[in-house]
Amino acid sequence: MKAHHTRTWPNSIAEARAIQESLRGKVVARDRLGKIGTVAGIDVGFENHGTVTRAAVVVLDFPGLAPVEQAVARRATRFPYVPGYLSFREAPAVLAAMKKLRTRPDLLLCDGQGLAHPRRFGLACHLGLLLDIPSIGVAKSRLIGTHGDVPDEKGGWAALEDKGEIIGAVLRTRAGVKPVYVSTGHRISLATAIDYVLRCTTRYRLPETTRHAHRLASAV
DNA sequence: GCGACAG
DNA sequence: ATCTTGTCGC
Numbered sequence: 001m002k003a004h005h006t007r008t009w010p011n012s013i014a015e016a017r018a019i020q021e022s023l024r025g026k027v028v029a030r031d032r033l034g035k036i037g038t039v040a041g042i043d044v045g046f047e048n049h050g051t052v053t054r055a056a057v058v059v060l061d062f063p064g065l066a067p068v069e070q071a072v073a074r075r076a077t078r079f080p081y082v083p084g085y086l087s088f089r090e091a092p093a094v095l096a097a098m099k100k101l102r103t104r105p106d107l108l109l110c111d112g113q114g115l116a117h118p119r120r121f122g123l124a125c126h127l128g129l130l131l132d133i134p135s136i137g138v139a140k141s142r143l144i145g146t147h148g149d150v151p152d153e154k155g156g157w158a159a160l161e162d163k164g165e166i167i168g169a170v171l172r173t174r175a176g177v178k179p180v181y182v183s184t185g186h187r188i189s190l191a192t193a194i195d196y197v198l199r200c201t202t203r204y205r206l207p208e209t210t211r212h213a214h215r216l217a218s219a220v
Numbered sequence: 221g222c223g224a225c226a227g
Numbered sequence: 228a229t230c231t232t233g234t235c236g237c
Contacts, residue, residue, distance in 0.1 A: 043227095044227070044228080045227095045228070045229090046227090046228055046229070049229085050228075050229080081226090081227060081228070082225090083224080083225040083226065083227090084225080084226085086226055086227055089227075090227075111226085111227075112226045112227065113226050116226085117226085122226070123226070123227085137226085139226050139227085140226080140227085141225095141226065141227090142225090142226080143224095143225070143226045144224090144225085144226095176237075181226080218228085218229090
């Protein structure tokens with residue numbers, strides 16, 4: 001007999017928190033990735049005043065970064081935006097978009113935090129775990145944690161800390177721009193995550209994966 | 221009780 | 228996230 005996934009979506013913040021607490025222990029913090037031939041960018045946008053969630057996934061070959069496949073999925077929005085619970089709002093549409101993919105990407109770059117989360121289970125951890133694909137969280141702003149000065153040169157970074165623990169890196173992807181917040185999702189280490197984010201970034205602040213996905217999810 | 225707060 | 232054009236700065 002095949003295991004049946006009876007997955008109910010939380011109907012409250014309390015339920016969502018309980019799910020995060022029960023799943024965070026399953027996250028693999030070490031490098032458990034194979035040869036990376038493709039990387040995927042994931043982003044979400046909204047339509048009709050937020051009532052519809054639109055997720056976009058774009059797969060690029062690696063290290064070339066040329067687009068090879070993309071998918072978009074729309075789902076009724078069923079969870080509010082509450083800091084610390086972003087994955088419950090975005091994951092349903094993202095998982096639907098992933099199912100439309102013919103390619104199974106070797107690495108995921110998610111638009112949000114991974115380990116750099118109050119309960120160490122941000123969007124990147126949640127998606128990586130549910131899909132069982134190595135994942136990285138690349139956020140445009142900070143959720144939690146403190147850090148020192150970030151060298152103003154591409155590749156310069158400062159450790160992001162919380163409660164005496166290093167939860168991510170504040171990384172300068174380009175000189176003269178606001179740094180991005182990188183943290184591990186699933187099956188990857190922070191050092192490796194930083195390396196891949198830099199290798200997916202060319203001439204802009206955000207990785208090419210994120211830029212492509214954002215265009216598909218939000219642009220007309 | 222007063223701020224902070226991914227997208 | 229989203230509503231939205233031009234404008235300041237390197």
